[in-house]
Structures are given as C-alpha cells and as structure tokens.
Amino acid sequence: MCGLAGLLRPTPDLDEATLAALAAAMGDALAHRGPDDRGVWADAEAGVALAHRRLSILDLSPFGHQPMASEDRRYVVVYNGEIYNFAELREVLVARGHAFRGHSDTEVLLAAVMEWGVEEAIARCNGMFALALWDRRERCLWLARDRVGKKPLYYGWAGEAFVFASELKALWRHPAFDNPVNLDALALLLRLDYVPAPHSIHQRCFKLLPGALLRVDAAAVARGAGGHDPARDQRRYWEPRARMAAALAQPFRGDVREAEARLDALLREAVALRMVADVPVGVFLSGGTDSSVVTALMQAQSPRPVRSFTIGFERSHHDEAHLAREVAEHLRTEHTELYVSGADALAVVPTLPAMFDEPFADASQVPTALVARLARSAVTVALSGDGGDELFFGYKRYERALRNWRWLRRLPSPLRRALARAAAGQGEASRAGGFAALAAEMGARGIGDVYRQRVLRWRDPQAAIPGAGLPETFYDLPDPLGGQGTPADAMMLADFSVYLPEDLLCKVDRTSMAVSLEARAPLLDWRVAEFAWSLPLAFKRHPGGNKHLLKRVLRRYLPDPMVDRGKRGFGAPVSAWLRGDLREWAAALLDQTRLREEGYFDPGLVHAAWRLFLDGERKWHTHLWNVLMFQAWHEHWRACRRAPGGSADRA
Known part of the structure; x- marks a missing residue:
C-alpha cells in the first residue's frame, strides 16, 4: 500500500532536477501512505515526473522500489495497492519468457503490460489498486483504478500542468494549484455526505471512476486540455451495471445448498489471497455477519491465532464490543479490544480535514479511525467485511423502499400526480420521515426515485448554496438496472456503484492509510460480486433474516445464536x-x-x-x-x- 503523485507539463521547459523536485514535494505530502521508502523519476525531455511513497507489504527488499521501469525500459509505473493473483500471473509470464529480479506484484504488473498491453493487463489483475504508468514510446500517461474503487486517484490541472495523486494534499503541493471550490460538488456533498466520482471539491480536478482507465497524451496536454470532460474521456474496463446485467442473464441454477458451498469456496479463496503478505496481518471484527465471516475464514486457514481488533464505546448504545468478543472467543483468535470514551472519539474530529482532504461527512469515520489506529499497533495489514450489505441485501432501508414502492404502485396514477404536486417545493420538510417523506416519493417513476429518498441528506442543497448546480449521479436514475432484475437488485446496484466506493471504501482507505495500515476487503473480490449478482433474490432476502446465504456460510463456523442476532451498525452519536x-x-x-x-x-x-x-x-x-x-x-x-x-x- 502506497501513495503516488506526478505531473505532465505542456512543454518540456524544466530541467530534470527541478521537475523531480516538484514531483518529490507532491509525493512527500503522502508520507503517511508510504513511510518505508520514497522514490522519484523524471524525464525532462518529455516534461513528466512520477513520485512514490512506499508501505512495504510484499517484497521488502530494494527490488520492490518505485518508480519501477519495465524490463524493456518502455514503461515506468507508480502503483498503490495489491494484485492478489500476482503469483498466478507470474507463472504465466515466466512461461512466456519473462524474468524477474524480485517477487513484488509491481514487477509482475509491468511484465503483464509488456506482454498484453495496458488494457488487457489491467483486466487480468484481481486486486485493489490505483496506478500511473508512463509509456515512453507512445509519450502518453495511463491512469487506472481497480474494479470496485478501493484505492483513490485524483487528477486535474495545476495551471497548465496535468497533475495526479492518491490524495488532494499532494496536488496542493504543486505551486500552480489554486483551484477554487466546485459549488456543484459542494451541493453533492450536502445531498450525499460525500463527493462522488468523477467530481471533486475543486474545480478543474476530478476523481477516476472505479474500474476505469484514462489515457493522457502529451500532445493533448501541450495543446491545453484544461476543459477536459472526465465522463467522456474515462473508459470503464469493468462496469457494475453491465456486469450485473450479464450475471442476471445467466443466473445460478443450483439450489441453496449448492450456492452455499460455492460461496464458501469463493470466499475462502478471496480471504486466502488477501492473507498473503510479508508483514503481520489481522482483521477488523465488529461481531456482525460480514466481519465474522471474514474472521472465521481467516482462522480456518491460519496455522496460528488470527489477530482481531474491536473498538468499544463507554456508556454508549453504539457499543457492540461484547458481540465481537464472543465471536473471537469461539474462533479462538488473538483478540484485542479497546474501550474509548466520548473524549477519545471527539479528539479525532479536529484531525478529520487533514485525514480526508476532501470534505466527507459519514460520522462513522470517527470509530473507523480509532479501530484502524488500534490495529496498526500490532499489524500492517487488516482485512475488513466491507461489501456484504450491498451484495446480499443487508440494509433495512432496502425493505422500507420496497414497502413504499409496493404501496405507491397500488395508488391510482391521478391521485399520485396530485399528491406529488402538493408535495413539490417542500424542500427539507421530508427529512423527518412520516407522511411528508412518503409524499415526496409520490412522483416516483421507478424504484430508483423511491430509494433516493432513503439515502439523501439535504433534499434541496441548491437552496443552501447560492449559484450551485446539481450534477446527476447514479441515484438519479429512475431504474438503475434499466428494466432488468428486481427492484431489490436495482437498489443494491446503486449502492455498489456509488455509496460503497465513495463513502465506505473512501472512509476505510483514508482512516487506515492515515496510520500506514493497509485494509483489504475479501467480500469485494470481483468474482464474489458477480456470483452474488447471479443469485436469486430469495437467497439473500429471506423471512428468516436477510443476507440469508452469507449467514448460511457463517453457520459452518459459528453457532446459530451468534449468527442470528441483530446488529446496529458502526455509528457515532x-x-x-x-x-x-x-x-x-x-x-x-x-x-x-x-x-x-x-x-x-x-x-x-x-x-x-x-x-x-x-x-x-x-x-x-x-x-x-x-x-x-x-x-x-x-x-x-x-x-x-x-x-x-x-x-x-x-x-
């Protein structure tokens, strides 16, 4: 896990030392993401420079140093993340004649690019990553991000220079970066609690979408491309809606017992791949279904007790440390829990702006930061249970939205239209629920319109921000699946596409990397996701409790009382x-x-x-x-x- 930064100038007007110093200053802003090593590479003739900060996880030797050049010297890469199937790729590449000096996944990535080209090489990678790769022959820069969006990548313009980095604080280090606040992005923040990709809080600055590639040609930068349209230029090599549609078109045909066995096998492999490291590995354990599944599968494949970590809250209804303790005792992990006071939690609040560098308002960022700090005291890598709710119908708001959608569809259309007109313009009145919230859904064209009311904060953020527009997001689609699947599938897809990468994964990335901890999410292996999408809804939504199939897998490792209890979530008062x-x-x-x-x-x-x-x-x-x-x-x-x-x- 690392941090990357760099720049591409419109004209090669700086000497190598000056160019390298610029990139190094940007990279040094990311020292928390990579405290173990730093590196910089510059090509004055091309006007390009790359900087890297390294958190050593695989191949702790100098052979893992970045920026790293390919064997043929054509490509230079800075890379943040892990390619979990690197050993499998390496075997294929060795058979094709490639030689390796060390055993890092970065070296495998470069050999894969040499062998198959950028796009096919990225598509063959199973992992979490963000990278910038300079092609010296084509004089172009490639930016890429993993399928789900676990690792961040910002890019944009600092004056006339094209700049990119893992976090905004690196872009701020460029002397020409003075980009003002993007009011439209601020409206999205008020609406969703975060700024979703491809937008960012700054004008002329963007986020790469999950599963996307961006090619930036030096010639285009030289012509001046400050008006670049990120939605037009980014290319998705893996897009959730298309992949879910393909999975629904070829549904799983077996019974629930066969599905349980298949999911158990997929999760075992996903967990095993994410346990590979040359440093200590642990797990975040909350006591809920998702983190308990991950912990159980880790312990089942580990020759020694797994290190598990839980935060408890003194005198708080948010405390669930006792649930995690019971799971840890049953699985016989080496468990660490820390009870924190309100003062401990509040002490985190002043650090949040520097930790996130873009305004972010999911208040569970506070306990997440605390558990990351606790885990880092003993391990360098921690697995998490992120993704279970979005893949296996875990949120209570899904049930509420389906209930409202069923009720609305029973009403005569003229009555719905009349009530929708009466509810129009009520602004924030619907925020408190009840009839006002239901009235706001009267004009719903599909499940997407109903579900949007479940996830919004400010209903009319433009009223609070003079001059702001409101860009559309995936949540503005009346039917996110375009008529395929069920309304439940459509809601899970919307959350997988927006809420998961832009809120949950962003939160885990920033809080963990702030303390130089790598977080890995096995439930978000793309093969697990596509299998989950192929399942009938009855395997997820069930009278006996939602996340039905995931809980069936968990029953293989924990007794029923530990599986069936409810969970309140990881919140903050x-x-x-x-x-x-x-x-x-x-x-x-x-x-x-x-x-x-x-x-x-x-x-x-x-x-x-x-x-x-x-x-x-x-x-x-x-x-x-x-x-x-x-x-x-x-x-x-x-x-x-x-x-x-x-x-x-x-x-």
Missing part, C-alpha cells in the same frame, strides 16, 4: 456531540457573519437549521454535520495554502 462537547466548535463554524463572508452557504438557512436542532427538532444533525465538515475542511485548506510550500501536513 453526532447529535449528542453537537449538543455537548462540540457545540462551541460547531457554533463558531456556523456563525452567520462567517458564512456570509465566505460566501458558500445561505447564512440564514443554515442558521435556521442550527436553531431548530438546538431547540430539539429531530434529524437536523445529519444536515448540519456535512455543512460542518465542509467548514472544517475549508478552514484547513486555507491554512494549507498559507503554509510554506502549501504543505497539508504542516497546517
């Missing part, structure tokens, strides 16, 4: 924080004079939400948290711009 220890902090960030001077938000509307919250009206804390996360981020960003060298780490 934001409302109590804002009424308690964080009240003064929040009041300062939401001050009307400050909001008016900064000019991003309508100060009257935001202040009214703050007053309603303090007066006890429910649910406003979720609206306020994403405003506060932007305000805290903006304060951090301004401090970074003022700091010598623009360093995010010194701010």
